[in-house]
Amino acid sequence: MQMSEPKPKSHRPGPEYALRLDAGDELSQFREEFVVPEPDLIYLDGNSLGRLPRRTAEHLETAVSDGWGRDLIRGWNAGWYDAPSRIGDRIGRLIGAGNGQVVVSDSTSVNLFKLVMAALSLHPGRERIVSDVLNFPSDLYVLQGCIHLLGKRHRLYLAPSDDGITVDLPALLRAIDEHTALVTLSHVTFKSGFLHDAAAVTARAREVGAPVLWDLSHSVGVVPIELDGWGADMAVGCCYKYLNGGPGAPAFLYVRREWQERTRSPIWGWFGQRAPFGFDLDYEPADGIGRFLAGTPPVLSMVPLEPALDLILEAGIERIRQKSVSLTSYLVYLVDTVLAPLGFTLGTPRDAACRGSHVSIRHSEGYRINRALIEEMQVLPDFREPDNIRLGLAPLYTSFSDVWEAVNRVRCVMTEGRYRRYRQERRPVT
Numbered sequence: 001m002q003m004s005e006p007k008p009k010s011h012r013p014g015p016e017y018a019l020r021l022d023a024g025d026e027l028s029q030f031r032e033e034f035v036v037p038e039p040d041l042i043y044l045d046g047n048s049l050g051r052l053p054r055r056t057a058e059h060l061e062t063a064v065s066d067g068w069g070r071d072l073i074r075g076w077n078a079g080w081y082d083a084p085s086r087i088g089d090r091i092g093r094l095i096g097a098g099n100g101q102v103v104v105s106d107s108t109s110v111n112l113f114k115l116v117m118a119a120l121s122l123h124p125g126r127e128r129i130v131s132d133v134l135n136f137p138s139d140l141y142v143l144q145g146c147i148h149l150l151g152k153r154h155r156l157y158l159a160p161s162d163d164g165i166t167v168d169l170p171a172l173l174r175a176i177d178e179h180t181a182l183v184t185l186s187h188v189t190f191k192s193g194f195l196h197d198a199a200a201v202t203a204r205a206r207e208v209g210a211p212v213l214w215d216l217s218h219s220v221g222v223v224p225i226e227l228d229g230w231g232a233d234m235a236v237g238c239c240y241k242y243l244n245g246g247p248g249a250p251a252f253l254y255v256r257r258e259w260q261e262r263t264r265s266p267i268w269g270w271f272g273q274r275a276p277f278g279f280d281l282d283y284e285p286a287d288g289i290g291r292f293l294a295g296t297p298p299v300l301s302m303v304p305l306e307p308a309l310d311l312i313l314e315a316g317i318e319r320i321r322q323k324s325v326s327l328t329s330y331l332v333y334l335v336d337t338v339l340a341p342l343g344f345t346l347g348t349p350r351d352a353a354c355r356g357s358h359v360s361i362r363h364s365e366g367y368r369i370n371r372a373l374i375e376e377m378q379v380l381p382d383f384r385e386p387d388n389i390r391l392g393l394a395p396l397y398t399s400f401s402d403v404w405e406a407v408n409r410v411r412c413v414m415t416e417g418r419y420r421r422y423r424q425e426r427r428p429v430t
């Protein structure tokens, strides 16, 4: 894939250059597909909660009125029952997984728990779990919980990060050896947006027979993923970020076909039973990926996923990645030229091949700057401790002009000292 990194010739970056980039944007028409009720609002949090697609709003209305309202219980035999695997297969097309290896269910944290427990059963004699310090805290909590549940037989090794942004690949590969029971990492890290070399990590783990479990939450829908091709064993991911599945959308999980019959979920619920409506008193796991389901799927929360996934499949993941690289490269350029003189540093890798679709900018006043952007500048990023303002660029609806204007508004917050009006005390959700 060609990585286009826009850099204007002029040393005075301005909105005209952003407009030129927008004019050449092959995906620009996809913005029309989203509900944008406040045109002046620059939404840079699609990496946390994606925007609402127009077709989803209609689809959901029909699902409520015709599905729940009219079909009632008949809905289960008219598409609800097989929705977890039907939608799972569609997500599979975005993550390089052949049919029958992905289901939609529960939250990412719960799916991670199920798969960590399943993976650790594969090599009972091995004790080391390898992850890194940039992983999402919930993932690390789940690992700690699993270690606790399994009688503290395992040790969690967290590969360090010298700069707080990246993890050294050779050092990570050296940490994976014949004692490794599991390697589990976020493909794109939540704070710095660092993109792991998943093919290299997976290859090393396979060499020593260690299962690999990827958390794809920050890469699915914006970065090409080849789970089958890499030889990955398991994966989980969120559907409410770049997949635009809506707040609280259920997550997905992937288990490579060859492991499905050899592993079990630790939660033996009826939806993972071979014949839930046989009501047998003893548990027999379902054949295949269905055994990783637990209880009744959240039907109405799954409904928005189908139209939202169609949008991504229509745009094509390669084109989405290409625009994402162009957007983040343009933003990095603006950070260097406009924001660095105002005390900001880049909290994300400079090399486009090593980052996902969000860019973190760091400033000692980051929290108050973020508050000012939200409260009075019509810019919606988010904040991650201790000093990161995360700017999520969603290629289907973020334009180059949005990026320019957001940076311009950050500049106003600084030059006009607007952030000083806000307190340092954190709100519950940042």
Ligand SMILES: Cc1ncc(COP(=O)(O)O)c(C=O)c1O
Binding pocket: 107, 108, 109, 110, 136, 138, 139, 186, 190, 215, 217, 218, 238, 251
């Ligand atoms: C990388 C990553 N993993 C896991 C989670 C947790 O997801 P959930 O709340 O669905 O369990 C998040 C949430 O933002 C995340 O960013």
